[in-house]
Amino acid sequence: xxxxxxxxxxxxxxxxxxxxxxxxxxxxxxxxxxxxxxxxxxxxxxxxxxxxxxxxxxxxxxxxxxxxxxxxxxxxxxxxxxxxxxxxxxxxxxxxxxxxxxxxxxxxxxxxxxxxxxxxxxxxxxxxxxxxxxxxxxxxxxxxxxxxxxxxxxxxxxxxxxxxxxxxxxxxxxxxxxxxxxxxxxxxxxxxxxxxxxxxxxxxxxxxxxxxxxxxxxxxx
Numbered sequence: 058x059x060x061x062x063x064x065x066x067x068x069x070x071x072x073x074x075x076x077x078x079x080x081x082x083x084x085x086x087x088x089x090x091x092x093x094x095x096x097x098x099x100x101x102x103x104x105x106x107x108x109x110x111x112x113x114x115x116x117x118x119x120x121x122x123x124x125x126x127x128x129x130x131x132x133x134x135x136x137x138x139x140x141x142x143x144x145x146x147x148x149x150x151x152x153x154x155x156x157x158x159x160x161x162x163x164x165x166x167x168x169x170x171x172x173x174x175x176x177x178x179x180x181x182x183x184x185x186x187x188x189x190x191x192x193x194x195x196x197x198x199x200x201x202x203x204x205x206x207x208x209x210x211x212x213x214x215x216x217x218x219x220x221x222x223x224x225x226x227x228x229x230x231x232x233x234x235x236x237x238x239x240x241x242x243x244x245x246x247x248x249x250x251x252x253x254x255x256x257x258x259x260x261x262x263x264x265x266x267x268x269x270x271x272x273x274x275x276x277x278x
Contacts, residue, residue: 058138058180058182058233058234059132059133059138059180062133062137062138062141062142063131063133063141063164063168064145064164065141065142065144065145065148065164066142066145067142067145067229067230069224069227069228070186070189070190070224070227070233071221071224071225071227075196076196076197076199076200077196077199077200080093092114093200093204093206094106094109094110094113094114094206095206095208097208099209102121103121103126105124105126107124107127108121108124108126111124131168131169132180133168133180134170134172134177134178134179134180134236134240134244135177135178135179135180135181135234135235135236135237136177136178136236136237136240136241136244137167137168137170137177137244138180138230138234138236139230139234139236139241140167140241140244140245141164141167141168142230144160144163144164144167148160162252166248166251166252167244167248170244170247170248172244176240176243177237177240177244178235178236178237178240180234181234181235182233182234183227183232183233183234183235186224186227186232186233189220189223189224189227190224191210191211191212191215191216192215192216192217192220192223193216193217193218193220193221193223193224194211194216195216195217195218195221197211197213197216198213198216201213
């Protein structure tokens with residue numbers, strides 16, 4: 058969800074490509090079974106994909122302590138996610154009237170917004186959607202049977218291939234996660250201030266790093 062939001066694109070859950078199709082294509086091209094590792098921090102060496110690859114795939118376990126843990130995958134709030142998706146729709150409606158440089162600046166500002174007080178809403182998927190995804194994850198049964206990869210979050214006895222149809226009703230962001238309209242307004246006003254007001258060009262504007270303002274304060278802005 059967040060990866061697609063960062064490029065201002067909404068991908069419906071049931072549009073996800075099949076893991077099985079991708080791996081079978083690799084088998085066909087290279088004429089061998091691929092090595093498959095679960096992207097799950099609980100199963101990876103050191104909780105890191107690079108350390109895991111070096112240790113388990115390349116067999117260079119003595120190098121693992123020398124590999125720094127790098128994490129540049131910014132976590133988005135629900136409000137930032139919705140703002141990015143809304144902006145993507147806005148760009149589609151304008152059909153190229155805004156330059157790529159201008160739109161990239163806006164996207165970067167929203168994606169890297171600093172919220173040190175933790176005032177914004179953590180992005181959490183609708184529990185009904187999570188349940189539908191887990192019940193329709195029949196390709197994970199194939200992953201378990203062929204590669205021995207299991208995920209403790211899945212109830213394998215409850216997975217049904219026909220449950221995929223249940224995902225089709227989650228057709229827009231409002232059905233997938235919740236966000237706060239007031240907090241989103243504060244987010245956008247704060248970003249606008251950093252781009253046009255004092256401290257132009259800086260994301261870390263101290264005056265606006267606290268909690269979202271009241272309705273009266275928002276009107277004053």
